Amino acid sequence: MSASEPVRVRLFSVLKERTGQSEILLDAGDVDSVGAALSALGRTYPVIADYRRWIRPAVNRAYADEDTLLKSGDELALITPVSGG
Amino acid sequence: MTCTTAGATSDGDRFLPSPYASPSNHSLTLLPLSDPEKRRYGRQVLLPEVGIEGQERLQASRVLIVGAGGLGSPLALYLAAAGVGHISLVDDDVVDESNLHRQPLHGTADVGRSKLDSALERLKDLNPHISVTTHAARFTSENAMGLLQGHDVIADGTDNFQTRYLVNDASVLSGVPNVHASVFRFEGQVSVFGAPGGPCYRCLYPEPPPPGLVPSCAEGGVLGVLPGTVGTLQATEVLKLLLGIGTPLIGRLLLYDALSANFDTVSIQRDPGCPLCGDQPSIDKLIDYDAFCGLEAVPEMTVVELNDRQARDTAPYLLDVREPEELQLASIGGTLIPLGELSSRLHELNRDEELVVYCRTGVRSAQAVRLLQDHGFGRAQNLKGGLRAWSLEIDPEIPIY
Structure with missing residues (x-):
């Protein structure tokens, strides 16, 4: 991975709908952890701040938590529970 | 069996x-x-x-x-x-x-x-x-x-x-x-x-x-x-x-x-x-x-009630738990402490004072009220519906974002 490659944030369900974005690119130099990424996203997209406690992050398709470190080129998926049936 | x-x-x-x-x-x-x-x-x-x-x-x-x-x-x-x-x-x-x-x-x-x-x-x-x-x-x-x-x-x-x-x-x-x-x-x-x-x-x-x-x-x-x-x-x-x-x-x-x-x-x-x-x-x-x-509700104040209290000069202490960037978009005043910083900044607040907490829609502020209750702030209330309700019911000049 080149150092300039961004962190690719993928949004699902409610977060995708409320932000109008399915994918957001973050500068890997600005966000070194999942928590930092969520804080940065929450500043731009208040809905992410609203949901933060219920978001299950996954880094490179593996379940992660707010302390999980991010590096250039990582994929961060933000998953929230849905209830419909 | x-x-x-x-x-x-x-x-x-x-x-x-x-x-x-x-x-x-x-x-x-x-x-x-x-x-x-x-x-x-x-x-x-x-x-x-x-x-x-x-x-x-x-x-x-x-x-x-x-x-x-x-x-x-x-x-x-x-x-x-x-x-x-x-x-x-x-x-x-x-x-x-x-x-x-x-x-x-x-x-x-x-x-x-x-x-x-x-x-x-x-x-x-x-x-x-x-x-x-x-x-x-x-x-x-x-x-x-x-x-x-x-x-x-x-x-x-x-x-x-x-x-x-x-x-x-x-x-x-x-x-x-x-x-x-x-x-x-x-x-x-x-x-x-x-x-x-x-x-x-x-x-x-x-x-x-x-x-x-x-x-x-x-x-x-x-x-x-x-x-x-x-x-x-x-x-x-x-x-x-x-x-x-x-x-x-x-x-x-x-x-x-x-x-x-x-x-x-x-x-x-x-x-x-x-x-x-x-x-x-x-x-x-x-x-x-x-x-x-989580169905047990936190104490709430409606925007109408808050507006009345402010008009009668008996306004409660207002706490805004949104992010600083949101302040630029819309505000009804009060002290800004983002929800994520609240637990480390409790000393800035008075436990005995009547406190009304707000955010954009009332979700984050409800979490904040629970946190405040857990730390002995017995008079904390949530502004029901948040800024959004304020804009719809009190002051349409406050933008909904």
Whole structure:
């Protein structure tokens, strides 16, 4: 991975709908952890701040938590529970 | 307990425990297939992974389906068609016209009937070789363990978080795996929870979101075919568990997006700290239905009341828990402490003062009020509906963002 490659944030369900974005690119130099990424996203997209406690992050398709470190080129998926049936 | 299908005799019984599907107190008694059953299931029996023995295993299996709606339709239809010998259905709803676009278990003539009556009729017609039991009730903490008893798998086709957590808890406490699916607009999630060594729903989502945060199908809408796609994936996982074949979705969450036609799989692990299935569980019985869903309200003040109090010069102390960037977009004043900083900045606030907390919609501020209450701020209240309500009811000059 080149150092300039961004962190690719993928949004699902409610977060995708409320932000109008399915994918957001973050500068890997600005966000070194999942928590930092969520804080940065929450500043731009208040809905992410609203949901933060219920978001299950996954880094490179593996379940992660707010302390999980991010590096250039990582994929961060933000998953929230849905209830419909 | 040995469980047999209706009309079973002991002739030709064989005992074969399934790797995932048998709780310790429940063993399968296999019976030979009849000629009509051999004809009916022939194409499935042809699969070496199924065979005669797999089909007999299905015939001896018992599945509890909670909910006879969007997910319950494909679940019940395909499990019945596949020859799952006993299906129990729990639902307390009646068929509504607005159900029909996604619930093909029911027909137009069934509108106004009990979903269970309609389902029973359809399933009997679809496969007379199986038995179906219906329970016209909500799945509650009072009846959950009783309803689950004697089943090999529970399939969660419910439409609300309360029942989903209850299904999960009952699954873990009874050792019966929970095949989970849920849908939202164009997307679905599928996984297998409560299987030996695998995670449970609480490992993935430790607590339910507060009411109103995640829209239901009624509020958010749903593409009619979506629960069909997701419910058939769910039915597939049920069959795999019963047959003991393939790689079940244990420890994996399958995400399906119909619009982009993408399937994603995220790996999830059992959380050793999970209060339900962790190493030192604190939940050893079903929790009261309403209490664990965050339904207990925090004290609230309406925007009208706040406006009156401000006009009468008896305004409470106002605390804004949004992010600094949001302040530029709209504000009704007060002290700004972002929710994430609140716990470390409590010393800036007076515990004895009347405190009204607000954010954009009232969700973050409700969390803030709970946090404040936990730290002895007995007079903290939430501004109901937040800035949004203020804009709609008091001052349209405040932009909604």
